[in-house]
Amino acid sequence: MSRVLVIDDNETMRSGMALLLERMGHDVTAASGGGEGLRQMKARPFDLVITDYKMVDMDGLEVLDAVRRDYADTDVVVITAYGTIDVAVEAMRKGAADFVVKADALYDVLRLRVEKVLKHRELRQSRDRLDEENQYLRDEIGVRFNFGEMVGRSKPMKTVYEMVEKVAETDSAVLVYGESGTGKELVARAIHRRSARREGPFVKVNCGSLPRELVQSELFGHEKGAFTGAIRQKKGKFELAEGGTIFLDEIGDLPLEAQVNILRVLQTKEYDRVGGEETLHADVRVIAATHRVLREMVAEGAFREDLFYRLEVIPIRLVPLRDRKADIPDLVEHFLHKKCEEMNRPMKRLTDRAMAAMASYTWPGNVRELENVVERTLVLADGNVVDVNDLPLDVEASRAEVSAEELEDSAIPLTRRLEDLERQLIEQALEQAGGVKTKAAEMLGIKTSAFYYKLDKYGLT
Numbered sequence: 001m002s003r004v005l006v007i008d009d010n011e012t013m014r015s016g017m018a019l020l021l022e023r024m025g026h027d028v029t030a031a032s033g034g035g036e037g038l039r040q041m042k043a044r045p046f047d048l049v050i051t052d053y054k055m056v057d058m059d060g061l062e063v064l065d066a067v068r069r070d071y072a073d074t075d076v077v078v079i080t081a082y083g084t085i086d087v088a089v090e091a092m093r094k095g096a097a098d099f100v101v102k103a104d105a106l107y108d109v110l111r112l113r114v115e116k117v118l119k120h121r122e123l124r125q126s127r128d129r130l131d132e133e134n135q136y137l138r139d140e141i142g143v144r145f146n147f148g149e150m151v152g153r154s155k156p157m158k159t160v161y162e163m164v165e166k167v168a169e170t171d172s173a174v175l176v177y178g179e180s181g182t183g184k185e186l187v188a189r190a191i192h193r194r195s196a197r198r199e200g201p202f203v204k205v206n207c208g209s210l211p212r213e214l215v216q217s218e219l220f221g222h223e224k225g226a227f228t229g230a231i232r233q234k235k236g237k238f239e240l241a242e243g244g245t246i247f248l249d250e251i252g253d254l255p256l257e258a259q260v261n262i263l264r265v266l267q268t269k270e271y272d273r274v275g276g277e278e279t280l281h282a283d284v285r286v287i288a289a290t291h292r293v294l295r296e297m298v299a300e301g302a303f304r305e306d307l308f309y310r311l312e313v314i315p316i317r318l319v320p321l322r323d324r325k326a327d328i329p330d331l332v333e334h335f336l337h338k339k340c341e342e343m344n345r346p347m348k349r350l351t352d353r354a355m356a357a358m359a360s361y362t363w364p365g366n367v368r369e370l371e372n373v374v375e376r377t378l379v380l381a382d383g384n385v386v387d388v389n390d391l392p393l394d395v396e397a398s399r400a401e402v403s404a405e406e407l408e409d410s411a412i413p414l415t416r417r418l419e420d421l422e423r424q425l426i427e428q429a430l431e432q433a434g435g436v437k438t439k440a441a442e443m444l445g446i447k448t449s450a451f452y453y454k455l456d457k458y459g460l461t
């Protein structure tokens with residue numbers, strides 16, 4: 001169903017056409033003159049305007065001009081009197097989608113023409129959509145490097161991707177090092193997803209938050225009556241992870257007693273439920289993570305050396321964000337996309353200055369902090385462009401530290417700089433064209449549809 005506006009000052013003609021179009025299943029509005037028609041258009045958008053040529057207040061070509069000027073997306077069909085082919089030619093020249101000559105079979109002809117125009121319109125729109133999607137995909141591929149959910153194309157991250165790919169094929173224990181918020185859990189999940197165990201469970205255990213007296217039972221389960229409060233048998237995390245992967249987060253916080261049992265699982269693939277008689281077999285891949293320097297803990301006697309070597313078969317080190325600043329723009333873009341989608345909001349973008357401030361901040365909370373800052377910014381910033389002032393204060397404060405050298409840095413990709421330039425040009429053109437979009441598009445030498453797409457992209461609508 002399309003929205004059609006019929007403009008004719010002849011009552012009989014007007015209601016005749018309106019009836020025809022309604023029968024064709026369209027949403028029809030009728031106006032008794034050019035002026036009224038244009039007022040209707042201000043109130044709501046139309047897909048198609050059908051206007052008579054000869055009217056008292058305004059002729060059809062003037063209506064056509066006004067529509068082409070202010071509503072580039074609306075198609076116009078002009079109805080001309082018999083024998084006025086020059087008007088029809090002029091209408092087509094001015095951008096009418098079609099014309100219909102008033103003659104005997106007017107309604108039949110009109111029906112066919114309207115069908116044709118709307119069909120074209122649909123094709124044109126789906127082509128434009130495809131163009132936009134292709135452009136979007138091209139932008140995506142150009143700007144981002146993705147590894148599943150992981151973003152960043154700095155050298156340290158590429159090394160991580162390679163490691164993940166390699167260890168995923170094996171069943172070896174993996175130890176992931178990294179400060180808080182660097183993506184240790186993300187790496188563990190990525191390994192699991194790429195491994196032969198991907199259909200099996202991924203069970204996360206936070207070793208730091210387990211109450212000391214419950215650690216064993218949490219990890220390995222217990223039998224009914226094994227201790228006070230053990231009113232029924234309970235499965236431990238290893239049993240729950242059977243056939244899959246267990247992720248032992250903050251392994252450095254694991255009490256020494258429990259470390260022995262983990263070592264046993266790694267060595268013999270065996271464990272016992274607390275209070276259990278039968279020994280269970282574990283088919284589980286172990287991935288551990290820590291923000292601590294385990295080697296030092298070993299030296300201090302706080303971590304078992306034998307377990308350390310068992311776990312560190314394959315170490316993966318996540319570099320703090322401040323040491324791989326090249327990833328910051330990619331991460332910002334990634335979270336902007338993700339959060340805007342989640343919050344169902346139009347896409348926002350950062351100015352170069354805002355991006356430079358993000359890139360120069362030290363990010364003590366690493367990627368998690370960056371993710372939070374992007375989310376907060378989206379919630380707080382008005383408009384579709386985020387400038388330095390819109391960034392949460394602590395990030396903004398670091399702006400003073402942006403050195404000329406860093407600004408020169410490739411941290412701001414060329415595509416971003418080009419986008420800023422493009423945006424400026426569009427704003428200028430719009431201003432010079434007095435806000436008339438078709439004119440601005442013409443000044444820039446681009447198609448109106450492309451112009452609208454860009455307006456939308458830059459939040460200038």
Ligand SMILES: Nc1ncnc2c1ncn2[C@@H]1O[C@H](COP(=O)(O)OP(=O)(O)OP(=O)(O)O)[C@@H](O)[C@H]1O
Nearest residue numbers: 149150151152179180181182183184185186367368
């Ligand atoms: N390279 C990355 N690309 C995209 N998102 C990332 C990346 N690294 C981390 N994140 C995101 O940052 C957040 C923190 O990551 P994660 O929980 O894996 O960190 P962590 O090292 O386990 O932190 P903590 O030590 O605080 O538990 C998550 O939302 C994660 O999705």
Ligand SMILES: [Mg+2]
Nearest residue numbers: 181184185249
């Ligand atoms: Mg974590």
